[in-house]
Amino acid sequence: MAATLRDVADLAGVSFKTVSNVVNGYPHIRPATREKVERAIDELGYKPNLSARSLRSGRTGAIALAVPELNLSYFAELAGFVIAAAERADLVTLVEQTGGDRARELALLQSPRLRMTDGLILDPLGMRPEDAAALDVPFPLVVLGERTSDWPSDHVTMRNVDATRAGTEYLIASGRRRIAVIGEHEDEVIGSARLRLRGYREALEAHGIDYDERIVARAALWHRADGARAMRELLDRGAEFDAVFGFNDTLALGAMRVLQEAGLRVPEDVAVLGFDDLDEAAYSIPSLTTVDPGREWIARTAVETLLERIGRGGAELPPRTKLADFRIVERESAPRA
Structure with a gap:
């Protein structure tokens, strides 16, 4: 028989609710507890019933990621990190490529395709400061990249x-x-x-x-x-x-x-x-x-921030800006003096 949430809870030595929180991507779980639950999931081969979960929660179990172009290595690697972070929360990631075109970015925010997802992570290149109103959307949204800080959405970016x-x-x-x-x-x-x-x-x-x-x-x-x-x-x-x-x-x-x-x-x-x-x-x-x-941190934090929005079910929460740390990686092309 297929493993259940109760089986995972018993093996991990935690409550049924704790396992449910881990499976549903609840962010406020102690790392050690999350690791125990994930280890039990792997050992038992637990697979969630996505259809039943969607009917109960009204969620699709998928998020969308929109980037300018996947043939640029930065965005390809960013997408990989986002997909990995989403998978850890048992979410599927649907990837859109906008070409950095303003019209396509604005159209995406109104696209009926987003109804198949629980939220969107958007990295816009073409949008302008005067497009701020377009980001006032009725679904969870996290914006990446460098834009104005007063846009009405969560913003995760680099320094x-x-x-x-x-x-x-x-x-x-x-x-x-x-x-x-x-x-x-x-x-x-x-x-x-x-x-x-x-x-x-x-x-x-x-x-x-x-x-x-x-x-x-x-x-x-x-x-x-x-x-x-x-x-x-x-x-x-x-x-x-x-x-x-x-x-x-x-x-x-x-x-x-x-x-x-x-x-x-x-x-x-x-x-x-x-x-x-x-x-x-x-x-x-x-x-x-x-x-x-801090690209990997940006990807992980964007997913976590989106999950916080999704978990609040539309409840009011002021827009937040989260900034990654950076470091110099010394290699052969420019060694220290």
Whole structure:
């Protein structure tokens, strides 16, 4: 016979209610207790009756995740972390790809497909500050990415300014003074590119280094090809620099390939720093020093925050902003002095 919640409770030595809370993703469970219950679930091979649970609770057992593009490694890895966190709460994740298009992001918020889910985690790129009213939706919603703090939804994000300032200061401390950056977005007012440029400029100013537009390279998209193209432009214009800070790892990896093709040694001639700590950063040659902005924490916290909203059944709760910690991951492309 199939294992039941009562069987799991007996094996774990906890109450039936505690097992139910773990299975339904209730966040306020002691880690040791959660681990005992999950171990018992695995040992017994317990599978919840999703149809019965849905009928009892009015929930679907699924959440939605909408990201700009899955062929960009950052969002692919983020999606993987969200799916894993949701699975631990016994939830299925339906993934949408918006292309970073404002109209598609706004349409998604009104899509009847969301009726098949209990809530949405949205990482918007195209939406603007004036779109705030569109986020006032009748279902649980968590927004990722850098947007205005007064939007009417929970917001889980990274410390873009502080993390980029720390990365720039890391390069300065290693003896670099001419630090090129790749990834600026022309005319951007709110977004990761603008915030990371601000952190970069704050670090330069704090150390008495002049900001030089000649070593700031634009990249409308943040793929490897864009990093490579921006680096070729810097080299073609004769810009002098002893370090490069890519505003994400894929830009940095593209730039590093072009530097090596040009006969420049990394890190002896030019240090290279990325941002995101993608899995592939550890396996490039040389391996990429990078800023880890807390992506796994962001994914896990987004799911937990959404579950809190779902568990309250629509009860009022003020919008919250949760910020991830960051760290510098030192590897071969930019070692400490």
